[in-house]
Amino acid sequence: MQDILKAKHWIIISLLPALLLYTFIVIVPIFWSSYYGFFKWSGMNEPSFIGWANYLEVVNDPIFWRALKNNMIIVVASVFGQVPIALLLALLLRKTTLFQRFVRSAVFLPMVISTVVVGLIWGYIYNPEFGIVNALLEMLGLESWTRAWLSDPAVNMYAVSVPIIWNYIGPYLIIFIAAIQNIPTEIEDAAKMDGANGFRKLFYITLPMMWTTIKVAVVLCISGSLKAFDQVFVMTGGGPAQSTELLATYMYNNTFMTYRYGYGSAVSTMIIIVSLILILISQILMRRKEEKGMSI
Amino acid sequence: MRNINLFLFLMVLISIWLTACNSDQTENTESTGESAEATVTIWHNFAGDDLRARTVRDLIDQFDEENPNISVEAEAIPVDGYRQRISTVAAAQELPDVFFTYAGSFTDQFYNGGLIQPITPLMEEHSDWADSFLPTGLEAYEYGDNGDTYSAPVGMSSTSYLFYNKQLFEANEVEVPETWDQFLDVIHTFNDQDITPIAMGNQAPWVAQSTTFGAIADRVTGTEWFMNAVEQDGASFTDPVFIEALGYFKQLVDADAYQEGANSIDNTQAEQYFAQGKAAMMINGSWTVSSLAASASEDVIENIGVTVVPRIEDGEGRANTITGGPGGGFVLNSEAEGNVKEAGLELIYALSNEEAQKAIAESDSMVMYDVDIEPENVSPLYYEAFNLARSVEFAPVYDLYLSAAAGEAINNGLQEIMLGGDLETVAEKVQQAQVQSLEEE
Known part of the structure; x- marks a missing residue:
């Protein structure tokens, strides 16, 4: 008993440095930032207190809501792009032949490239003059489909989602492959003996056994997409005319381009609130599924 | 167990002492730096x-x-x-x-x-x-x-030179435009020949504002009106004269003066596009002279002429100006x-x-x-632009005088106009941003 108590002590003491670091680097700045949100501050003059004005302005700014909408497009594209594609690939690539290992590395490769490079590469791919997308469409005789992918507001949000999906399939693929390999072979063998093959095995054995992993992947995916910034910032900078503005680029442009540090801080705080709400919703949705799964 | 405790405790102590040492060292180096006079x-x-x-x-x-x-x-x-x-x-x-x-x-x-x-x-x-x-x-x-x-x-920042491709102008038998009507004619002629009239890379949205719109707006509104509007002293960006200036920019957009996707390529790419002879003209700043001088071949540079943006006859402003200044x-x-x-x-x-x-x-x-420069020390295009800059008057560059927020508003607004946006809304946003920034000072 005493040993357990002591062990607990040590756990607490050992966690303390990390916790302290986390508190000062993450938690405290969040509160500082929401505090700065109450000030009118250009970063150079003395800040002056203006109450809730910044927060009200954020809520009343149509661009903020457009940025939120665009962010939701990224979230949806990521959850319904990254996760299913990674799952499909994981199911196809579970063996370790040379070819499969090659495909796996190829899918993981974008993850290793700096996101800025990803943005630049895709900027060239979409380039209206010499981009490969338009060139391919022309080769296929689909000239009418060619367009300035990044500057046409009708399509540019979807265009910028593609590189983000492409960029982050790798880690989910690895997580899913690990999950599949964790399924005990006894269960698979038993299923085989019971005559479950192909899709039956997939839906009744493999997917249910991976469900917790998929849930984690979805949460990671949502929180990751809300932080989306780099690729879009490099490709379009939020433009043209703020049509690809995301919450993060909106915050950046307000803080560092127009020197409204107070307003930028208020936007940051709103981003945190929105993220918490979304994570909460996804948790509730997932929990329901879990209960259902258990009752069956 | 006790031994492990002691060991861990010592470890913590040592690491604290090590970090303390480190900070001591940095302080030391700083003080040796001060032993020099400054x-x-x-x-x-x-x-x-x-x-x-x-x-x-x-x-x-x-x-x-x-x-x-x-x-x-x-x-x-x-x-x-x-x-x-x-x-x-x-x-x-x-x-x-x-x-x-x-x-x-x-x-x-x-x-x-x-x-x-x-x-x-x-x-x-x-x-x-x-x-x-x-x-x-x-x-x-x-x-x-x-x-x-x-x-x-x-x-010196001089931001609105009109560069033109001499060969393309000769081959299509057009003169370098001096008035706005000639300018639009030239644009039509090149469009008929499937040559991009004007190259622009407006991905970073300051380009259209700094290189093109500032010059047009100064010709339409005059410098005094702009300075008053900046101070919000008897002039406002919702004035008809400013809408008119935005309208001239819209005329260029409507005449298909710019290549497709001008908002998704950057300024350097536009410079290359022009240098490759794919566009007949380009309105750009003195930095273009420097970068062309550094990167383009002599033949290319000799083929490039430089002049000012055409005058607008109905405008209130001066003709022969280049936006720029110190x-x-x-x-x-x-x-x-x-x-x-x-x-x-x-x-x-x-x-x-x-x-x-x-x-x-x-x-x-x-x-x-x-300062006098020796022609043989510099690129010929630069020499031409240098002398041009000294023979003209300066007009204000918009984003140097507008507040940062209003600058962003006009930058984004011009992109909106290129996407078919409404002139009054753009003017409204610029006005709002400028008023708000003045209040915040």
Whole structure:
């Protein structure tokens, strides 16, 4: 008993440095930032207190809501792009032949490239003059489909989602492959003996056994997409005319381009609130599924 | 168990002691640095590999070598991130002793925040030098009731030259446009020949505003109206005359003057597009002269002519103008005192005196200083543009005078117009942003 108590002590003491670091680097700045949100501050003059004005302005700014909408497009594209594609690939690539290992590395490769490079590469791919997308469409005789992918507001949000999906399939693929390999072979063998093959095995054995992993992947995916910034910032900078503005680029442009540090801080705080709400919703949705799964 | 406890405790102690040691060491090195007479920190954005950047860095190194008792700690920050870096350290009260600034609202902020101090002692000491700046050269950096000077420009920003491809103009038998109607005719002619009339790379949205719209708007509204609108003194950006100016820009868009996707390629790509002969014209700033001089072949450069944006006959403004004025200069941190202040002033002088201005001018880059350059030392295109700039008058560059927020509003607004947006809405947004920034000052 005493040993357990002591062990607990040590756990607490050992966690303390990390916790302290986390508190000062993450938690405290969040509160500082929401505090700065109450000030009118250009970063150079003395800040002056203006109450809730910044927060009200954020809520009343149509661009903020457009940025939120665009962010939701990224979230949806990521959850319904990254996760299913990674799952499909994981199911196809579970063996370790040379070819499969090659495909796996190829899918993981974008993850290793700096996101800025990803943005630049895709900027060239979409380039209206010499981009490969338009060139391919022309080769296929689909000239009418060619367009300035990044500057046409009708399509540019979807265009910028593609590189983000492409960029982050790798880690989910690895997580899913690990999950599949964790399924005990006894269960698979038993299923085989019971005559479950192909899709039956997939839906009744493999997917249910991976469900917790998929849930984690979805949460990671949502929180990751809300932080989306780099690729879009490099490709379009939020433009043209703020049509690809995301919450993060909106915050950046307000803080560092127009020197409204107070307003930028208020936007940051709103981003945190929105993220918490979304994570909460996804948790509730997932929990329901879990209960259902258990009752069956 | 006890032993492990003791061991861990010691580990913690040792690591604390090690970190403490480290900080001691840094303090030591700092104090040895002070044993030289003065250490001056300088931040600038001459980080690139172009001639001008190398010239300025050489000037700094030369100053460092020639003054053994002054040690210069220079940091070069890429142009794109420079404003943000400087405003971030300004917010943290950690500005370097000397730093590079842009004329206009960027410097206004440092002055309003009390972060910089006058360099008037230099002006008094070297009055010949102070008198040799071109008109308006120093005025941009004068602040306060006494008209104290806070910086001396080391460059000239001239942002709206009309470059044209001589061969394409000859082959299609058109003259270089001098009036707006001729301009539109030329655009139609090139469009009929499937040649892009004007190359533009407006992904970073300042381009359309800085290179094209400023010049058009000045021709339509006149300079005085703009200055009044900036101060919100009897003029407003919702005035019909400003809508009219936006309308002229819209005429270019509607005439398909720009290549498709102009909003998704950057300025450098547009320069290359023009240099490759795919577009007949390009409206761009003096930086284009420098970058073409550095990257294009001689044949290409000889084929490029340079002139001013066509005049607008119904406008209130002057014809023959180029948007521009004094470029950036170095300023002195208000906290610099004693030796550091002396050394900082010397450094600022060394970077903007006659020799420095000549060196910068001969690195294919414009200066705001009365200096003669040798044609054989520079690229022919630069020589032509240099003489053109000295023969015309300057009109204000929009984003140098507008507040940062209003600058963003007009930049985004022009992109909106290129996407078919409504002129009145754009004007409204610019007006709103400018009013709000004036209130915040």
